[in-house]
Amino acid sequence: MEILRTLAHQPVNSKNNMCERSKAADLRSKKSEHHTHAHQELSRIVTDYKTGRCYCRGKLLGKGGFAKCYEFSDLVTGKVYAAKIIPHTRVSKPHQRAKIDKEIELHRGLHHKHIVHFYHNFEDKDNIYILLEYCSRRSLAHILKARKVLTEPEVRYYLRQIVGGLKYLHEQEILHRDLKLGNFFITELMELKLGDFGLAAKLEPVESRRRTICGTPNYLPPEVLNKQGHGRESDVWALGCVMYTMLLGRPPFETTNLKETYRCIREAHYCLPSSLSSTAQSLISSMLAKSPQHRPQLDNILSHDFFTQGFTPERLPVSCCVSSPNFQRSPARNFFRKAAAALFGGRREKERYYHTIKLSKEEEVHRLQSDLKKITISTPAATDTASVDSVLPLARRSTPPPASADEVRDSIHMIVRGALGASSSSSSSSTEGVEDGSMASVVDSVARVLRDCLEKMAEAESIPKKKGGSTSFLWVTKWVDYSNKYGFGYQLSDHSVGVLFNNGTHMSLLPDKKTVHYSAELGSCCVLSSAEAKESFQGQVTILKYFAHYMEENLMDGGNLSKGTDVSKPSLYLLQWLKSDRALMMLFNDGTFQVNFYHDHTKIILCREGKAHLLSYINEDRVSTTVCLSALLTNGCSAHLRERLHYAYNMLMQLCI
Template identity: 70%
Template sequence: MELLRNISQQPTNSNRMYEPNQPGSCELRRKRTEDHGHAPAEMSKIITDPATGKCYCRGKVLGKGGFAKCYEMTDLSTSKVYAAKIIPHTRVSKPHQREKIDREIELHRVLHHKHIVHFYHHFEDKDNIYILLEYCSRRSLAHILKARKVLTEPEVRYYLRQIVSGLKYLHEQEILHRDLKLGNFFVSESMELKVGDFGLAAKLEPAGNRRKTICGTPNYLSPEVLNKQGHGCESDVWALGCVMYTMLLGRPPFETTNLKETYRCIREARYSLPSSLSPQAKQLISSLLAKAPEDRPHLDHILRHDFFSQGFVPERLPASCCHSAPEFHVSSPAKSFFKKAAAALFGGKRDKVKYYETLNKLTKEEEEIYKLRHDLKKTVISQQQQSKQMTEDGRPPSPSAGRPVALATEGLPPTTRDTIRLIVRGSLGSCSSSSECLEDSTTGSVAETITSVLRGCLENMPKDDIPNGTECSNLQWVTKWVDYSNKYGFGYQLSDHIVGVLFNNGTHMSLLADKKTVHYYAELGQCSVFSTSDVPEHFVGQVTVLKYFAHYMEENLMDGGDLVSQPDTHMPRLYLLQWLKSDRALMMLFNDGTFQVNFYHDHTKIILCTQREEYMLTYINEERVSTTFRLSSLLTSGCPADLRQRMEYSLNMLLQRCN
C-alpha cells in the first residue's frame, strides 16, 4: 500500500534502508504534502462508520505514505482485525488528489484473488477517508529482506510463484500495477504472499493510447517508462526482474549513488550478474530485464523456466524465514555423495552452503546426482514403450469387454450402450494378474479403457445438475511425487504410505509402508520380494534411489488432500504403469486401472478408479477437500463446471498418450 512507501524501500549496498529524503527513495508523482501550519488534531481511538454505525478501535501504526498512514484497526463487534488506510481530507483537498484516491478504491474493490490484498470496505467522516484492507501480520517482503539481507533460491521461487499468480490475475483484469517492489508484497500469518498498494495502478490502454507519464519507484522503472513510450504489461514484468534480483542479492540491479546514473543504467539495461547466482537464475533475470519490452517473457512462460522446473520449490515456508534462513537440508540414507548433493540442492544457510562452492567440490558422479532435474516446458512421457495391444485382425480390442449388465440402454447407438455398460460395471477387461501389468500391451489396453470411460461420461452426462457425493472405501491415490526422470525415474507416495519408483528402464520398485519390504517388478512381469536388510547385490543401486525418494518426500512434501488409506503390508495392489506431464498437469496410470491427474497451479486432482465393480471419480479441490461421485450418477445428474473442465483436460492428456 502507498502508506507503506517510506518503510518499504529496498536496501542499499550497505544493507541499510533508504531514508525518505534520499534521492530516488520515494515515488515520482507521489510528493509529500506536508502541512506547514499547525499539527493536526489527535485522531480518535474509536472510529465510527457514519453509514453503518459500526465502531472500530484504531491500533498501532503499520506504515506511512505521502497521503496517509496505515493503522491496525479492529471491528469492535466481531474482533476482526484490518489494515486501515486512513487519509485526512486535508491531504486530498485538490480535485486531482481526490480523483486519485477514488480511482484506487474503484480498481481495488473489485479484485478477488488469494494473492491480492483483499479490499473489505471504505467509508469517510468529516475528517478522514478510511479504507479497510486485509491484515498481513508478517508485514512485507521489504521487512523480511531488511532482516535477512538476502534470500535463498527456494524462497525466491516460492515468493515469485505467488507474485506471478497475483500479477497474472491483474493483467487478465486489464489492470497494470505500475509499482511492483518488495514493499508492496505483503505476507500473511500463514506466509502467503499478497500483492498490494494500488495507488499507482491503472487500466491497460491500447498500444497507441498508453499512459506516458513517468511514475513508480526509480530503481524499478522500465526503459520504456523512462523514455515515455507508455506503460504495458511488459513494464510490470521488468519490475518483477528487479524484484527477483533484489531478493537474491540484497540490492536493486540498477542502484547507484546518483539518480541520473541509475536512469542511464536502466535505459541501457546495464547491470551486473554476480557469479554467486545459479545459471538458471541468471537466465531468468536476463530475460525479465530485456531492454526491448517484446523480448520479455509472458507471465505464463515464467513459471516454466528452468529456474523453477530444475530447482526445489517449497510448498510452505516456516514463519522463521522472516528473520533467519530456512533449513531445506535433505539427508539420504545412501552414500555420502547423496548427502552432499542434497545439501547443495536444497539449500541451508548461505554462510554454510554455497551453491557453486559445493558444485565445484563434487566429483563427476556426484555432479550428476546434484543436477537432478526435470523439464516442465515440454510434455514428457516416461520411457516405457507405448505399443498397443492388438487383436488377431490387427485392431485394438474392444474397451467394453467384460460381463454383460442389464441396463436400460435400448434405443441408444451400440457404441454408447457399450460405454455406459463399461462405466457402470467398472470392468477393465485386461490386467488379469500383476505379472502382466508392466507389459506394454497391458499399459495400452488400460489407457484405452480409461479413455473410453471418460469420453463416454463426458459425451452423455448433462451439464447443469450437481450429483450427491458418496463414500469411497480405502481409495489408494498418489499424495506426493518426484520427477527425477533425467537420471533415474519417477517416484511417488501412495495414500497408504507405500512408495514406488518407475525407473527409466521400465522396471518398478515398491517400498511397503513397513519400510522393510521391497517388491520389484521387471520389464516382463517377474516379481521379486526381498527385505531392505538383505538386498540382492544387483538391486542395491535402485533400492538406494528408492529410499532416497522416500526420505525426500517424507521430509519435504506435504500430502495433497484429505483422503487416507489403510497401510498394506502385504502385496501392493497399486503400482505405476505410465505417467505423462503437460505444462498444466501430471497424469498417472496404474496397473489396476486407477487414473489420477494432478493440476499444478491450484493443486486440484481427479482420481478415477473402480470400487465394488463400479467406476468412482474423486475430485480434490484447492482446499484439499475431496468429494467422490459414482460415474453412473454423473451420467444422470451431471457435475460441477470446474470438474467437467478437468475431466475434459484429462481426456485430452489420455488421447495425447495414445497418439
C-alpha cells in the same frame, strides 16, 4: 522544512533574524500540535456502524502517500486484519476519491492464493478503512533489508509465487503497474502475497492506453518512460528488476540521480556481475529486454533453465527472514544423503563409482539430454488464451527382471545417465475396468473416458451437487519428485507409500508399515515382509522408507477428500507420471488418473467405483466435490473445471506419442 533549513544558516545577531526564528519556532509548535491532534483523532477503537463490528487498532505496519496501515483486531472474533486507513482530508478532491473507489472495486474481485485477500471496507466521518489479509512477516523489502541479498533457491521460491499471482491478474485483464519488493507480502507460513493495487488498472488495447508515467522510478520500463503506456510486458520488466534486486541487493538501474536512472532504463543499460549464475543472467536479460515484444511470457519464465535446472525449496524456514538458509541441512537433503550413504558406502567408494560412470558415459549423457526435448501442447480454446505449456515426457524403457542388490545399486545410478523416470513399471494383479492390464490399454481406457466426457458434457456454470457418503477410492495426498537421483515417491490416502524407481521397478510400503509390495514388470507383484524385502532389496527399501519418513514429517495432505478405503481392494501402483510447467499427472494400474495443478493447488481425480466412473475435484480452498461421471455428462460443469479437464486430457495424450 526548507524554510527551517534556511533559517538555521542565518546570522543570529539580527533583529529580523530573531523575529524569523521566533516565527519558525511557532511553526514547529503548531506542527507538533497538529500531529498530536491527528494521533488523537485516530481512535483506539474503531466502529463500523453499518455492521456494528468494533475493531481495536494495533501497531503501525507501514505508510504510503495517502494511507497508513495498522494492525486491526475484531473485538468479537479476535481475527487480525491489516487495515489500510485513508483520511478523508487526503482524498478530498473528486479524482482522488475516484482513485480509492477504483482500487477497492478492483481488489474486492480478486481471489487467488498469492494475492492479498480483500475482506471489507467501510468509513466514518474521518477515515476510509480497508480490511485486508494480515501478513505477519511483513514484506520482501523488510526481508532484503535484513538479509542484503537472497540465495538463488529463495529467489526461485518467491518468483514462482509472484508469477502465479501475476498470471492470475493478467488473466483478469489487470495490470499491477507497481511491482516492487515492498508490495510482496509474506504470511506467517512464509507464503508470498501480491498486494497494493493503488496503481493497478485494466489492460487496454495499445491504441487506447493511457500515457501516464506511474510506478516506482527504479522499476519503470522504457515504454512507460517513452509514454507508450503499460502492457503485460511492463509487469514482466518490473519482475526482472525484482529478480535482479533480490539477487544483488540493489535495483539494476539505480544511480545517483533520477535523470541518469531514466537514461539507463531507456537504453536498457545495466550490469550483470559474474557472481550470478549463467541461468540467472539469461533470465534477467530476457525480462529486461528493451523491446516489450522480446520479453518472455509468464509461462515461459517458469520453464526457463533458471527454474528447471535449479533447486527450489517446497517451503522456507522463518529464519530466512533474517539469515541465509542452509539448504544442505534441509530435511529432504538429510534424509536422502543418509539413504545414499546406506546404498553406496563410504565417500571414497562413491566418488570412485561416480568418476568411472562420468568418464565412460559422457557421450551417452549428451545424447539422452538431447533426446529429452520439450513437447508443446496447445491450451484448449476454453481458456481464451494463446498460451502453451511445455510437457517433458518420461523416457520409456523395457522393464527389467527382478533386480539383484548390485543391479539395484546400478539402477539408482541411472541419474548419471540423464534418466528422468520410467513409463512402464508395476501393477497389481487386478486391473478392474482395464481391458488387458497393459500400459497401452490403461492409457487408452482413461483417454476414452475423458474424451467422451469432454465431447458430450453439457454446458453449466457450476459443478453438480456433491455425491453423498464417503468414498473408498485411493488418491495421492503427498508426493516427492526426486527423480534426478532415485525416483518418484507418493503417499496414498490410506497412508501407504509407493516409489516408482528410475529403473522402472516399483515398491510400496503398506499402511501396516510391515508389508512391502515389489513389482518388476507390469502385471506382477511380489508380497514380502519388511525384513524379507530389506534382505533382498536393501537399497530400494532404504530409499522407500526415507521417502515415507520425509513425506510424513514435512508435507501436508493435498485436500479434504475422504480417506475411507476398502481394505479388500488391492493398493494402487503408479504406472507413469508426467510433469509440465503447470501440472503433475499420475496414472495408476487400475485406471485411476490424477492431475495436480501447481499454482492454485487444485486437483482432478478420475477413478472407478464399481461399474461407475467418479470424478473428484479439489478446489484452491482444499474443498472437494465428488460426482458420478454420468451426472457430469448430464449436468455439465464450470468453465474452470472444463479447462482443467482439457489440460489433463492433453497431458495424458502425451503418453501415446
